[in-house]
Amino acid sequence: MVVSKDEIMEIRASDHVVLVRQAVRKWSTELGFGLVDQTKIITAASELARNTLDYGGGGTVRLEAVESGGRRGLRLIFEDQGPGIVDLEKALTDGYTTGKGMGMGLSGSKRLVNEFDIVSRVGEGTRVTITRWK
Amino acid sequence: MSDNGKGLSEVLSKHEADLQADWIKEQTAGSARRTGAIKEVELRDQCKEFLGLVIEALQGGGDLDVRGPRWNPVRDLLANLSRSRGLQGFTPSETASFVFSLKKPLFARIRRDLSKDGEAMAEATLAATVLLDGLGLYTTEVHQKAREEIIARQQQEMLELSTPVVTLWEGILALPMIGTLDSARTQVVMESLLQKIVDTASSIAIIDITGVPTVDTLTAQHLLKTVTAARLMGAECIISGIRPQIAQTIVHLGVDLGDVTTKASLADALAVALERTGRAVRRVRAGS
Numbered sequence: 025m026v027v028s029k030d031e032i033m034e035i036r037a038s039d040h041v042v043l044v045r046q047a048v049r050k051w052s053t054e055l056g057f058g059l060v061d062q063t064k065i066i067t068a069a070s071e072l073a074r075n076t077l078d079y080g081g082g083g084t085v086r087l088e089a090v091e092s093g094g095r096r097g098l099r100l101i102f103e104d105q106g107p108g109i110v111d112l113e114k115a116l117t118d119g120y121t122t123g124k125g126m127g128m129g130l131s132g133s134k135r136l137v138n139e140f141d142i143v144s145r146v147g148e149g150t151r152v153t154i155t156r157w158k
Numbered sequence: 159m160s161d162n163g164k165g166l167s168e169v170l171s172k173h174e175a176d177l178q179a180d181w182i183k184e185q186t187a188g189s190a191r192r193t194g195a196i197k198e199v200e201l202r203d204q205c206k207e208f209l210g211l212v213i214e215a216l217q218g219g220g221d222l223d224v225r226g227p228r229w230n231p232v233r234d235l236l237a238n239l240s241r242s243r244g245l246q247g248f249t250p251s252e253t254a255s256f257v258f259s260l261k262k263p264l265f266a267r268i269r270r271d272l273s274k275d276g277e278a279m280a281e282a283t284l285a286a287t288v289l290l291d292g293l294g295l296y297t298t299e300v301h302q303k304a305r306e307e308i309i310a311r312q313q314q315e316m317l318e319l320s321t322p323v324v325t326l327w328e329g330i331l332a333l334p335m336i337g338t339l340d341s342a343r344t345q346v347v348m349e350s351l352l353q354k355i356v357d358t359a360s361s362i363a364i365i366d367i368t369g370v371p372t373v374d375t376l377t378a379q380h381l382l383k384t385v386t387a388a389r390l391m392g393a394e395c396i397i398s399g400i401r402p403q404i405a406q407t408i409v410h411l412g413v414d415l416g417d418v419t420t421k422a423s424l425a426d427a428l429a430v431a432l433e434r435t436g437r438a439v440r441r442v443r444a445g446s
Contacts, residue, residue, distance in 0.1 A: 042338055045372055063372070063403040067411065070374040118412050128375045132411035 025092040027099075035073050035102075036082045044073040044085055048100065051087055055096055057158055065098055065156040068133035072102045072152050075129055079122075080104025080150055090155065097138070097157040108146040116142075165272060165282035166289070167216035173267045174213065178205050180263035185256070196243075204256075208235055212289075222285055224292035236293060240300040250301045257294040261286070323354040330431045331360045331393075332424065336369035344380040351384065355393045362431040363388055366424045368399030378413045385418050394434070396420070398427035 033044055048069040052062045069085070076083040083104030090099045109115045116134065121127030130152075134140040139155040170177065182205055186198070211232045215221070221228050236257070243253045264286050272279035316337075326332045333351050337343075351363060365381065367373065373381075385395040398421040400408075408415070421427040432439060 045338075049371075060403045060406055063407050064410065066372050067374050067407045070372055070376075071411075074374075074376060126375045126379050126413065128412050132375060132413070135410045135412065136407065 025090050027088045027090055029089040031087045033085050033087070034082075035076045035085055035104075038074075038077065041070060041073045041077060045070050047087060048098070051089065052098055052156075055089060055098055055158060057098070057156075061156060061158065064136040065100075065154075068136040068154055068156075069100055071129035071133045072100070072154065075152075076102045076104045076106075076150075078125075080106030082106075083149070095157050097155050099139075099153065099155040102152045103149065104151075105149040108148055108150055109142075109144040110146055112142065112144060163216050163222050163285045163289070165278045166268070166285040167213065169264070169267050169271050169282060170209065170213050170216065172271070174209055177260075177263055177267060178202075178209055180266075181205055181209075181260050184259045184262055196246075204235075204239060208232070211235060222288050222292075224289065224296060232293065233296060236297050237300045240297040241304045244301045244304040248301075250298045253301050254294045254297045257290055257297060261290055264290075323350050325358060325360075326364070326428060327432065327435075327437075329358070329360045329362065329435055330428070331355065331358065331363040332366060332428075333363060334366045334369065334424075337371075339370055339373075339377040339380055344384075348380075348384045348387065352387055352391060355388060355391055360393055362394050362396065362434060364396045364398055364424065364427045364431060366399040366427070367397060367404075368401070368424070370399075373404050373408060375411060375413060378408065378411075378415070382415070382418070394419070396427045396430060398422070398424045 031047070033047060034040060035044060045066050048066050049062065052065055057065070073085060076085070081104060083102065083106070086101040086103070088099040088101070090097050114120050116131050117127075118131050119127040130142075133154065137154040137156045139153070141153040142150065144150040182198075182202060185201065185205075215228050215232055223229070224233070239256065240253050243256075265283060268279060268282045268286065272282055322334070324332050324334070331351070331354055333347065335347065339347075351365075354360070355363060365384065367381075370377065381397060385397070388395050396419045397415070400420055400422060419427075419430065421430065429439070
């Protein structure tokens, strides 16, 4: 996989979630994503950025324009140094939440993208990587 | 250090008129001045007033602390100037150069007058630098503050702009939502809708999300809460303006909008609302 362009954005306040959505919209448009694919990755980014902020205590997102086997895609890596997720399986269950949300964000974003990877260590932080191919 | 400003004060008073002329020349020649943005007469008045006030502030002691009460009139003048220039679209450095451009003519006069006394010259130059730097930075500060005020006001305006609840028909309200549905705004939206339901005794409220670019779980949750609250007050909500890509995304997210009536367009929603309130729209003659 070749990364042709990348950028790191801070997620420290709720305004930053809006900025992340706008950046993802811009990048996916540039990559030539269709309207549905655009909306899907923007929505997933919105969910994960908010998780980074609300549950991870803030962090960063790394946007990467990637290419592999003639396909182009957008990869987003959300990282925080928060408390980490104790039970990943539970966290990925529809409707489960430790906060006030619907409990659909993490599992929902997994369904909105082609590739989804989550690494979390209690006390160290969480990293979620998603990729949507064109 | 108390007589720091004495030499400077003398130079300023002695050459007030010449300094003013040179200073204006400096500003009109330099790139600092936007051609035509500020009238020559206006600039002349501002320079004259500024020099006069500085000389006054320096009188009777060399107090160079520009934050002190002695400098209030000078600061007021700069604050006004900075604000008005900020509104005209000047950058902070363009605004600050009003003060900084005085350095060159002033230093030239100090050098000429005090060249025989090296120590006095150094002292006066230092005093001039401290003073003009302080005042220049002050203009930048005011400039930035003015900008922040504008931004804060615009945010407030957007908050109010984006939540118009309109009456479509007797007993039928519509809330066309535009932009991001984040917590602060959604709160205002919810409140204004619920209040309007009470005020107009409406039984149906249509929430149109055509102008909402992204519907994620938080947005959906806000919408569902609004619908529930309206229902508690005896009004039914219809959500309209769900575009195809939003519909697909909501399905993949796994969000269940439950028994909320949803429609693709506001027109469809209005038709449902009219029907539920026992009305129908009928064509009375063949249209074009």
